[in-house]
Amino acid sequence: MGLIIFLILGILSVFTAIAVVVEKRPVYSALYFIANLVVLSLIYLTLHSEFLAVVQVLIYAGAVMVLFLFVIMMMPPVVENRFGKMSFQKFLIMPLLLIFLFELVYVLSCGLYASAGKSPSSLSFENFGGIVSLGQLLFKRYLVPFEITSLILLVAIIGAVYLRRSEQ
Amino acid sequence: MIPIKLYLVLSGVLFVIGTSGVLVRKNVLVMLMSVEIMLNAVNLAFVSFARYMMLPKGQVYVFFSITVAAAEVIVGLAIIISIFHKKESMDVDDMNVLKG
Incomplete structure (x- = not known):
């Protein structure tokens, strides 16, 4: 199912x-x-x-x-x-992308991490993805990265405003 | 439980689709959306590993990557609008000031 x-x-x-x-x-x-x-x-x-x-x-x-x-x-x-003018580089892309796809699917499905699921864990199955476990991680162990995230957003806002205002 | 390989293969396929969008399309907005598809594919790999190793840290990384993606979209769209006002075009082939 x-x-x-x-x-x-x-x-x-x-x-x-x-x-x-x-x-x-x-x-x-x-x-x-x-x-x-x-x-x-x-x-x-x-x-x-x-x-x-x-x-x-x-x-x-x-x-x-x-x-x-x-x-x-x-x-x-x-x-x-659709793709603009197809130049010869773009025809070159297609076989390269196919090779890339084959490579990724092969590597990801060859099963080096087959034992990953067996690792013991103290977490119970129910509260794994809930807001409680994630929030405790975010506000205790990853508090500094979490605060830096707000700095990234601030920089993005200032950058966007500056990019638009500098021309006028 | 669904084997993790299926999730990883799905994430790989999505990543290749995003790459093809960046390489093949000429509209800047669609290229930015393809970059977002690639980011989402990597997020999917993070979430599936987090699930199968039962480590919620993986989800925290996804949380951060979503935030960075949002910041990237803000700056990217501002740049796109600026270029559009200069060049009157959305085609990447017209953005050749640096002669790359």
Whole structure:
């Protein structure tokens, strides 16, 4: 049962990701990307990472993609022909990407980490991905990185404002 | 329990799709979205390893990577808008000031 759900979700996520790349109009790409994010958050749910699933939908689909859609709205509508002019480099990319795909799938499925699941753990199965275990880690052990994260966001905001204001 | 290999293979496939988007497309916005797909693929690998080793640290790393991705999108979109106001184009081939 779990396997069937995973297969459906996996096929959906691959399909939506391909649609993002192949779609001609940027708005449609953005919408497919939102669908991809929602499917990924469902995959996180099958991995019992409930809090991350919520964060994925809230931050990515809610905040980041809305920003993308705003920028797309500000641009004039473009329908590019799909990959532009295909230069010879772009034909060269395809076999290289196939080799890359084969390599990744082979390496990831050859099973060097087969014993990983057996490692003993003090955590119980239920409170693994919940907000309690994650919050305790974030605010005790990873407190300094967590504060630095806020600094990164501040720098990003200042950078964006500066980039837009410096031209006027 | 679903074997971890399936999750890792899915994450690898998503990563390759994102790479192809960055390499093949010419629209800057779609390239940025493809970068996000690659980030999400790596996040998926993190979450699946965290699950199978029962270490919630992996999820903390995903949390940080989502934050950094959000910051990256903010700065990237600001740069894209600035370039668009100069060049009136979203095509990466028109962004050749550095003659790279």
